[in-house]
Amino acid sequence: MEPLKRILALPTSFSSLILLISAAAPLAAAEPTLTEDSHCGCYLTNGNQSTYFTDHRFFDFRSLSQYASAPPVIRDVEATPGAQRTSAYFNSTEWTDFWMLGSWNNSNGARNDASVLMVNSPNNVYIEASDEPNPPSETWLTLRTQRLEKFQTAAEIESASTKFKYLSLRMRARTIGAGGALTAMFTYRGADTLAEVQESDLEIRTADPRNLMHYTNQPAYTDAGEVVPEATQNATMPGGLDWTAWAVHRMDWTPGRTTWYVDDTQVAQIEFQAPTDESNIILNAWSDGGKWTGNMTLNDAAFLQVQWLEVVYNNTEPEATKAQARKRDGAGGKPCEAVCSVDQTTQLGKPVMLWNNAAVAARVNGGGRMVAWMPRGIVVFMVLLSTGVLA
Structure with a gap:
């Protein structure tokens, strides 16, 4: 008997169940439920190329008054790199498990x-x-950078791991201050030669018009100083904004391309030289007096200010992989049985459950109320499969 005829031949109660599921699914789909990262097997992003990632981290800097302190600039070049951290926050596990503070210089x-x-x-x-x-x-x-008499003092944070392979990185941020500096958010994989460097970046030059931004899959130039035009796209801030205004800057590094958004509007996408290997994450504010940054006036300063940082990602670190496997096992499912989103959430930084195949299968096979959201077609298919209609 054909599947449709089998459905029509089913008892009224079962047919009613199908109708109820079909009617309820669109309502449930509009309201995915808030959940915890420990319940998520993976994360599905929105955008022009939706992608699955395995991990999620959110760093919220909006209510940390107990750590607030703007320290005076250290003007001694010898004391600058070894300075103490500015508050206990940067010694916390939340910070040190993921980030490091840069102290290197460009004397090389x-x-x-x-x-x-x-x-x-x-x-x-x-x-x-x-x-x-x-x-x-x-x-x-x-993150502060300032021109001093003998040197440029600068700021950088970078991920402790260098094993990120594809991610969606977001920050709500702004850049303010004098011309001659640069602020950036990027992935980076160093190499012995310029041609082997892999980097995807958002760069803001404070000497530029205040609505202009630069997006690049590095390297954007050769050892001979020739420009590689395919590597870069310049764009303006959408909606009449400029980069001194708070906005959500997002970079999606996915296989074969890098895509950038501002407040959910796509502003650039580059396939040329898209990174292919493990990299780390870096944010910085700096200047070196070169052609790209420009030269800051003595005592001028510029700042990258960030309300929050969020990243969904894959990471090939062995320990990270093991931890992720333990998390999924503890949640009672195989990878990606429980699919979450940070884009559809009603609470910033907290994921929502899109669907949970394991939970739905348990409800269908064992009875009880289905609480996980799933696409309607998947729910109906699983119900039919579990009863043998499609066997």
Whole structure:
């Protein structure tokens, strides 16, 4: 008997169940339920290329008044890289499990047109309290760079892991301050030669018009100094904004391309030189007096300010993989049986459950109320399969 005829021949109660599931699914689909990361097998992103990732982290800097302190700039070049962390927050497990504070300098000649010694310092990464009327948040993370008499003091944070392979990285941020500096959010994989570097970045130059941004799959130039035009797309902020305004900047690194968004509007996408290997994550604020950043006026400063950071990602670290496997086993399912989203959530930083195949199968086979959301077609198919109609 054909499947449709089998369905029509079923007892009224079963046919009613199918109708109820079909009617209820669209309502449930509009309201995925808030959940915990421990219940998620993977995460499905929205956008022009939806992608599955295995892990999620959210860093919220909006209500950290107990750590707020804007330290004075250290003007001694020798004391700058070894400075103490600016608050206990940067010693917390939440921070140190994922991030490191940069303290390197450019004295190795990494950029051959640099005219100023640049030194990164933990002193330039701090939690700052807002002094604005009706602020968007009480506090935020600040990365500072300033031109001093003998050097440029700068700021960088980077992920402790160098094994990220594909991610969706978001920050609600703004760049403010004087011209001659650069702020950035990017993935990076270093190499012995320029041609082997793998990097996807968002860069904001404070000397540019305030609505202009640069998106690149590096390298954007050759050893001979020739520009690689396919590597870069320049874009303007959507909706009449400029980069001094708070906005959500997002970068999706997926197989074969990198895509960038501002406040959910796609502004750039580059397939040329898309990274293929494990990388780390970096945010920074800096200048070296070269052609790209420009040269800051003495005592001028610029700032990257971040309300929150969120990333869904894959990571090939052996320990991370084991931890993820344990998490999924503890949730009672195989990878991606429980699919979550951070895009459809009603509470920033907290995922919602899109569907849970294991939970639905248990409800169908064992009776009881189905509480997990799933696409209507999948629910109906599983019900029919479990009763032998499609056998």
